[in-house]
Amino acid sequence: MSSRVKPLLDLDPADVRRARTLARKAGRPVVKLAQSHTTVSVERATLRLAGLSGADHERVPWVNHLVDAVRGEVGLEHGITSPVFDALRRGEAPDLLTLAQKAASGSVQFRLPEGRAATAAAKDARREVSRGLRAIDKQRATRDRLIRRHGDPQQRPWIYLIVATGDIYEDIPQAQAAAREGADIIAVIRSTGQSLLDYVPEGATREGYAGTYATQENFRLMRAALDETSKELGRYIRLTNYASGLCMPEIATLAGLERLDMMLNDSMYGILFRDINPIRTFVDQRFSRQIHARAGIIINTGEDNYLTTADAVEAAHTVTVSQLLNEYFAKEAGLEDWQLGLGHAFEINPELPDSFRMELAHALLARQLFPKAPLKWMPPTKHMTGDVFRGYLLDGFFNLVGAMTGQGILLVGMMTEAVVTPFLSDRDLALQNVRYVLNAAGGLTEDFHPPRDGFIQTRARGVLGEAIDLLTQITDEPGRAPLLEAIADGTFGLMKRPADRGKGLDGVVVKAESYDNPATTMLEEGSDR
Structure with missing residues (x-):
């Protein structure tokens, strides 16, 4: 995509370098914080990679039972795999599923192994977790093969369309119909409130409010259906869901295992808009993005949401700051430029003079700052009034x-x-509407050149300057992780979220020196065994 991006804004390269340098400076303490902590969801995701799945008769997943039991007896400071695979070696159960079932009834004793016992348990854990990573690698290879066979959409941007009935068996025919009508990406919106569930529902689901539950079986069913449609249409149809909320690492893992192609995965969305604890979010986000990097999944970030609570003109620079932070966190976790679907939106009040010109300036700024990234452009929502004719015109703009x-x-x-x-x-x-505009004006990227030092260039440079000022304030903030202080002060989206509060805080654990997790080790090594 970089070949289509021309330097139309005459941005000062020194300003662009300074912005990225400040984003790294602001993000680095948060990464160190994430590296020194684990969460219940990271540990559950590790067990899922090792092959543990299923749920009890009340649909509580076995991974939840096993992690809770281990935490209750020996804690999670040393990681879940050491006590679990030690228990298997000692004959407490023949396999992970039976161990989880026995642990749920309190009939298993766990310990922290030492010496040779610890070494043997670590070896067994690495072997089993590597099976999960190899399964993800195989799914990535399958995607590549299907894209070569069926082909990619020829035009850009890719057309992204939402399906969300609540019933996976209703979603499937609607998704297939949308693909036949021209959609390149099908996004299955997640049921309202799932981000606050500290477990992943099990099986195919037929009831959801304003969306369909994200489950492994729902992922499998939709992916299989879209594979059929890809073959029919002669182009690969991508599937999107949400890796966010309290189970971000687990959902990312299931997405990799079932070959989803994109996942909504923002570094701060859950903090700001779901009041999830900031430390929990950053720890979970790092692991989930390592999985996405391994699986070849494109992430979509949520900067558009800031503009639903804050003014799109006054807060434009906070979108740029968040994009720069999301880029840093993503690349630190191993994602490449082509996987960075950084978000922004068309949310300026249309009654403002020059609103369209400002939208152009903001969109061009994002395009120029991230020339190799497949930016995700979001439609107007905040100022839609119910006048469908006006709304149709706004969508055309x-x-x-x-x-x-x-x-x-x-x-x-x-x-x-x-x-x-x-x-x-x-x-x-x-x-x-989309097809008409793209067919009639898709080549305007070749012809559109805003005048030097005109309104659009001046506005874009101003937003970048404000972003640099804000990043400077964040990095100058005293404290162990000044970005956390900025989040607590309501810098983004006007939401104040202190680091010592929020949902899921009780699931955060400080790692011991002897902490071991074969999943994170292999993800960072790039190995699979």
């Missing part, structure tokens, strides 16, 4: 900005936003 600035992923806007859950006919009209 949004699509035009996407075409003019070379965005990578374009989410289809709905004229009935904020009125009703879209009907299938609404989706058809919205896709017609």
Whole structure:
């Protein structure tokens, strides 16, 4: 995608370098914090890689039972795998599933092995976890093979369309129909509230509120259906879901195992908009992004959400700061530029003079700062009034900005936003809007050149300057992790989220010196055995 990006804003290269340097400086203490902690979800994800799945008759996953039992007896400071695989070697159970079942009834004793026993347990754990990583590697290779066989969409941006009935068996035919109508990416919106569940539901689900539950079986069913449609259409259809919330590492793992292609995965969304503890979020996010890097999954970040709670003009620089931080955290975890679906949105009040010109400036700034990233461009939502004709026009202007600035992923806007859950006919009209604009104006990236020192260039440089000022304030903030202080002060999205509060804090554990996790070790090594 970088070949389509031209230096249209005359940004000062020194300013761009300074912005990235400050983002690294702000992010580095948070990475160190993540490296020194683990969470219950990281440990559960590790057991899932080792092959543990399923749930009891009340649909509580066995990984939850096993992690809770180990934590209750010996803690998680040393990691889950050492006591678990030591118990298997001592004959407490013949396999992980039976061990979890016995642990749920309190009939297993765990210990922290030492010496040769610890070495043997670590060897067994690495062997079993490596099976999961090899399964993820195999799914990545399958994706590559199917893309070669069926082909990628020829045009950019890719058209991203949402399906969310609550019933996976209703989602599937709607997703297939959307692909036939032109969608390149199908996003299955997650059921409201799932991000606050500290477990992953099990099996295929048929009830969800404003979305469908993210489960391994739902992932498998939808991926298989879209594979059929990819073959039918002669282009590979990508599947998206959400790796966020209290089970971010586990959902990322299941996505890798079932060959999802994109995952919504933002470094601060859960903190700001779901009041999840900041430390829990950053620890879970790092592990989940290591999995995404391994699986070849593109992440989509959530900067567009800031503009639903803060003014899109006044807070434009906070979007840029978040994009720079998301880039740093992602690359530190192993993701490459082509996997960075950094988010931004068309959310300026259309009543403001020059609103369209400012939208162009903001979209171009993101495109210029991240020339190799497939940016995710989000449609207007905040200022949709219920007037469907006005809304259809706004979506057309949004699509035009996407075409003019070379965005990578374009989410289809709905004229009935904020009125009703879209009907299938609404989706058809919205896709017609996208197709018309991209067919008529898709080549404008070649022709569009804002005047030197004109309104658009001046506005973009101003936003970048404000972003540098904010990053400077964050890095100058006293404290062990000044970014956490900035989040606590309400810098992003006007949400104040202190590091010692929030949901999931009780699931955060400080690592002991002897902490061992074969999953993180192999992910950082790039090995699979």
